[in-house]
Amino acid sequence: MRRFLAACAACLAMWGGQDAALAQSPGPLRIEITDGVIEPLPFAVPPFIARNDAAAGLAVDLTRVVAADLANTGLFREIPQDAHVARITSFDAPVGYADWKAIGAQALITGSVLVEPDGRLVVQFRLFDVFADAPLGEGLQFVGTAEGWRRMAHKVADAAYSRITGEDPYFDSRVVFVAETGPKDARLKRLAVMDYDGANVRYLTSSDALVLAPRFSPDGQRIIYTGYESGFPRVTVLNVADLARRTIGTDLENMSFAPRFSPDGMRVVYSAEVAGNTDLYALDLSTGGTTRLTSAPSIETAPSFSPDGTRIVFESDRSGAPQLYVMSASGGDGQRISFGEGRYGTPVWSPKGDYIAFTKQNAGRFHIGVMRADGAEERLLTGAFLDEGPTWAPNGRVVMFTRETPGAAGAPALYSVDITGRNLQRAPTPAAASDPNWGPLLP
Amino acid sequence: MKTNALILCAALALTACAQPQFDRDGGVGADAFGSGALGGAGAVVPGSANDPTSAAYFQSQIGDRVLFAVDESTLSPDARAVLDGQAQWLAANPAYTALIEGHADEQGTRQYNLALGGRRANAARDYLITRGVPAGRLRTISYGKERPLEVCSVEACYAQNRRAVTVLAVGAGV
Known part of the structure; x- marks a missing residue:
């Protein structure tokens, strides 16, 4: 354990001062999300205690979701329950650390589940640093509806993840995406949302009209996307609660697309084609007024705000091929930031502000990569026939994107990878899926 | 192969060959002309590829x-x-x-x-x-x-x- 922590401390420089300070403290159970983490941290989650009969089934299900959240990060490895030598029979009884050390568990998560007479679900959990013989943080209690049991499991796993990694949580979040059916030359598309782990899929539109590239508002209440409902591509805002939709923009715009919200949710930045030329525009959602941000004969598209709302990164082919530029949120020419070989597109600023993720096309392959906001430290995380459209987990440590396979039977699917390029995983969706956008951490 | 099918379709002037919404490259004009009757041999069938004022003609002969x-x-x-x-x-x-x-x-x-x-x-x-x-x-x-x-x-x-x-x-x- 001590050796493990030392190895971590040696390789965490990339996350900057704050995390480095944390790791140098003689803290207990801790892993860093860096290239240095090779061996996942072993943890045990014995079945949560059902405090009444009504909670029996949910306790089992909830425990599995907690374990899956942690194991799927690639940072943790679950020690299977049949390998446990101790059993937790009471949530409040002292933990016999020796029994968990014996099976090599470094972290232990215990929990209890109660269904109240009014149907509410009460979930308690504790996290233990087994080799320090001590709890890690206070016990927590979550109260919610029985229907929302998966969210409560995600909350438990989020708390454990945050305490051990020092990173912000992200499991209790949703992804909006485009669900695809039909052959490649007549694809039907509709908007859908799901929990980050693929559960609770809900469709938001019919497949009557083409829909592309949905994005959540910062509060997760609205989704903005490019829709062909009018016959022409138009930026459209959809309320998640009642599915009410409206197009935004002006009549001058022959088509509008690639929208994204500002971090305060008050404005939208998007591409519009006016008189045959595609530039970037900003629209004030309260007044409907638009401002032109770029004025170039080239294509300007795929804008994304910095988390503080002061800058916009976008894609332009003004140099002859698509490259990335950063400009003030009020517009202008901007500074080119991508200088590597190949074509760069779909930049998206991390919610932490430390990186910009992008799509890169080079030598017949597509990659998802990250770079600093000034273009430094470019790293490619993936490579395939067609990877595109990265979106950040709310904590800025995982990227989800579209991977499409080639040929007549080719189809897109959602994949995620962590910021170090490890733990590439296919996100489960009921059918083909594209254009994921990861929403905010739920309240 | 698909392109061939569309041209054949247009040549027969079968209005039933209107394409699905998203495949607008073929079947143009079918709605505009309604149900055209098939003409006799050698006749110019309104709306067909041998009617030079038809969308089908535009598609197949003009390009x-x-x-x-x-x-x-x-x-x-x-x-x-x-x-x-x-x-x-x-x-x-x-x-x-x-x-x-x-x-x-x-x-x-x-x-x-x-x-x-x-x-x-x-x-x-x-x-x-x-x-x-x-x-x-x-x-x-x-x-x-x-x-x-x-x-x-x-x-x-x-x-x-x-x-x-x-x-x-x-x-x-x-």
């Missing part, structure tokens, strides 16, 4: 599409020749308006390809205007890489997918 090089929206000499024919035909058939659909192959991001398809559609539109077609009869739309004609992932298919297709409609304005 409804022009192709582009990778990442390009400039018109090749071949493309200009096709558009010259389109302009002449539109001048002779003033009842039609046209929606020019721009498309891209799958080698590119969705958003850039939307813009690129728009650029291609506008290149065709601008050329038609220089050849005398009133701007008010022309409108453009881009489908980016969303509506490939050919589905293989090699250049032979990509070349067919990088296109601007002039889709006719009957009626005032677009």
